[in-house]
Amino acid sequence: MPYLRSPFRFLLHYIRVRPWTFLLLGLLVAGSSVSSIGVQYALKLLIDAMTGSDRIRAAVYTFLGAFLALVVLESALQRAAALTLGHATVVSGVDIRLDMVDYLTGHQMPFFQNQRAGSLGHRVSGLAGIFGAIVHRLLQEVTPPLIAFVGAMIIFVSIDPGMALVLGVVFVIVTVVLVVLGLQGHVHHKAFAEHAGTVGGELVDLIGNIWVVKAFAAHRRELSRLQGFLDDEASAQRRGWFFVEQMRGLHDLALAILVGGTLIWAIGRWSAHAISTGDVVVISTMTFRILHGSRDLAMALIDTSQQFSYLRETLDIIGVPQTLSDADQASRLRVGEGRVELSHVTFGYDPSHPVLHDLSLVIPAGQKVGIVGPSGAGKSSLLQLIQRFHDPQGGHVAIDGQDIREVTQESLRDALAVVPQEVMLFHRSVMENIRFAKPDASDEEVYRAAQTAGCDDFIRRLPHGYDSIVGERGTNLSGGQRQRIGIARAFLKNARVVLLDEATSALDSESELEVQNGLEALIENRTVIAVAHRLSTIAGFDRVVVLVDGRVVEDGPPQQLLRQKGGAFRQLWVMQVEGLDRSTGISAAGERLRHLSDKSREHLGRMVRNAWQGVTERT
Numbered sequence: 001m002p003y004l005r006s007p008f009r010f011l012l013h014y015i016r017v018r019p020w021t022f023l024l025l026g027l028l029v030a031g032s033s034v035s036s037i038g039v040q041y042a043l044k045l046l047i048d049a050m051t052g053s054d055r056i057r058a059a060v061y062t063f064l065g066a067f068l069a070l071v072v073l074e075s076a077l078q079r080a081a082a083l084t085l086g087h088a089t090v091v092s093g094v095d096i097r098l099d100m101v102d103y104l105t106g107h108q109m110p111f112f113q114n115q116r117a118g119s120l121g122h123r124v125s126g127l128a129g130i131f132g133a134i135v136h137r138l139l140q141e142v143t144p145p146l147i148a149f150v151g152a153m154i155i156f157v158s159i160d161p162g163m164a165l166v167l168g169v170v171f172v173i174v175t176v177v178l179v180v181l182g183l184q185g186h187v188h189h190k191a192f193a194e195h196a197g198t199v200g201g202e203l204v205d206l207i208g209n210i211w212v213v214k215a216f217a218a219h220r221r222e223l224s225r226l227q228g229f230l231d232d233e234a235s236a237q238r239r240g241w242f243f244v245e246q247m248r249g250l251h252d253l254a255l256a257i258l259v260g261g262t263l264i265w266a267i268g269r270w271s272a273h274a275i276s277t278g279d280v281v282v283i284s285t286m287t288f289r290i291l292h293g294s295r296d297l298a299m300a301l302i303d304t305s306q307q308f309s310y311l312r313e314t315l316d317i318i319g320v321p322q323t324l325s326d327a328d329q330a331s332r333l334r335v336g337e338g339r340v341e342l343s344h345v346t347f348g349y350d351p352s353h354p355v356l357h358d359l360s361l362v363i364p365a366g367q368k369v370g371i372v373g374p375s376g377a378g379k380s381s382l383l384q385l386i387q388r389f390h391d392p393q394g395g396h397v398a399i400d401g402q403d404i405r406e407v408t409q410e411s412l413r414d415a416l417a418v419v420p421q422e423v424m425l426f427h428r429s430v431m432e433n434i435r436f437a438k439p440d441a442s443d444e445e446v447y448r449a450a451q452t453a454g455c456d457d458f459i460r461r462l463p464h465g466y467d468s469i470v471g472e473r474g475t476n477l478s479g480g481q482r483q484r485i486g487i488a489r490a491f492l493k494n495a496r497v498v499l500l501d502e503a504t505s506a507l508d509s510e511s512e513l514e515v516q517n518g519l520e521a522l523i524e525n526r527t528v529i530a531v532a533h534r535l536s537t538i539a540g541f542d543r544v545v546v547l548v549d550g551r552v553v554e555d556g557p558p559q560q561l562l563r564q565k566g567g568a569f570r571q572l573w574v575m576q577v578e579g580l581d582r583s584t585g586i587s588a589a590g591e592r593l594r595h596l597s598d599k600s601r602e603h604l605g606r607m608v609r610n611a612w613q614g615v616t617e618r619t
């Protein structure tokens, strides 16, 4: 989106979305500022009519009427401007946040992994706030003093052009000096903003890791660490305030001297009968007004420049171009039987360090494939490529014969049901979380999905059954319960291709048995690609692919692979049957396999056999 590239374009974009509202707003603000000058001028005419030698009664009442009418008009226009401004910023704030979240969801997963979710959320809300603040400053604090200045100059020129020139120059000098000084103080505001950002980040981190804090009895330690950050923030804030107050004091002094000087001069001219009483009144009130306005103007300009820097910084983060967007001519994926093909796929998060090497796999529709291998072999990366969370640097992935880069990401993900290793749940009810897969599913369908996934019983035992709130990220549920809800959600989606990324990793043996039936129902008549550390999950699958360092080292039906003496799959199987748990067994095995990664595949196989010779012999 080009308007995310610069703060000006950003502002302009959201003004253009509602041109009439903002035009009306501009007219109302200008109208109320002009009326306020009219009020001053009507007052001058009124006083002149009252104090003039002829004292025409009718003229006095006419000017009084005009004065009162202008006072009412000014307030009415001001109120209308405030209401329109409120409306414009509120509705634009909704648009901005929706657009930003829409744009954010188009970023690749690493973008989110590299950012704190809390801070991104704050930035999205912050953008709406900044838009409102800038529009408010420009229309309520920059435009009125400028119009007042122009109006005052017109009145002063009609009274005394010399004085108009002097006051005009003074106004410009005072404003420029204040802006220059204010910008120097920018460094204090910047320092405060940075410290405030750090405190915010620390708080999010602390609360997000509250379990660790409690488990390590680190409550006092963390409080004193936080106190350090808060103290730094407080001193930066104090320096900023002190600076602003110094500026205000300086301005008040200049204001007193200038207004006093102007009045003395005006009264001198009035004594010499060069100007009227009304002129003296209008000169003094307008001088006071524009010099006061110069401070508001300077403050508003400084503030706006700071808001612009914050806007630029936020757009630099949120508005980075999306690296993985749909192709221009992308069509919807035409879902067929669910054939998945990876053809010569080479992929690395860092292209110079591939995690998958020239990998080819054809998975016919309806086949159930288990992907096994040591930790870091690239199993999850393979599933991510099928979901197109990344594009491979070489080769391609196709579903039902269509290259997934040529179909819309939405249609691709519609066609896949995924149960990840760590099931993410919204801070919503269980019902809403399961129904997320199919928003129009009836309650009955949700219950059925939950029963199939083996989670109906425990859900009904929750305090509010299906209406129970699962807590942020599902913290009110156990890991196994979350995973079963994840399976129910995938079941409800009813997609042709099912991806399981260690879907049973968080289940104990008892729960696993409960879920096994659910999983079997989920995968029935579907293409299944399952990453599994717990090999029992895939024992009944049609095929097992063993990945080591991003390469396929074995591929075949599990029974056949199990018969291969010294084969990698057999080694892994033996280790689990022998009772070695995942942390001591598979990971260690994985590490050992990984060290052999640079050897040829054949050599690797031989080394694997040797490495686990002892274990094999015991079988």
Ligand SMILES: Nc1ncnc2c1ncn2[C@@H]1O[C@H](COP(=O)(O)OP(=O)(O)OP(=O)(O)O)[C@@H](O)[C@H]1O
Pocket: 110, 113, 349, 350, 355, 373, 374, 375, 376, 377, 378, 379, 380, 381, 382
């Ligand atoms: N987002 C990422 N950015 C950079 N490197 C990554 C990222 N995700 C994974 N990797 C690296 O890619 C390699 C393969 O990781 P992957 O998660 O695919 O392995 P895996 O076989 O699924 O491992 P595990 O069984 O431990 O889950 C690892 O070296 C890992 O460190």
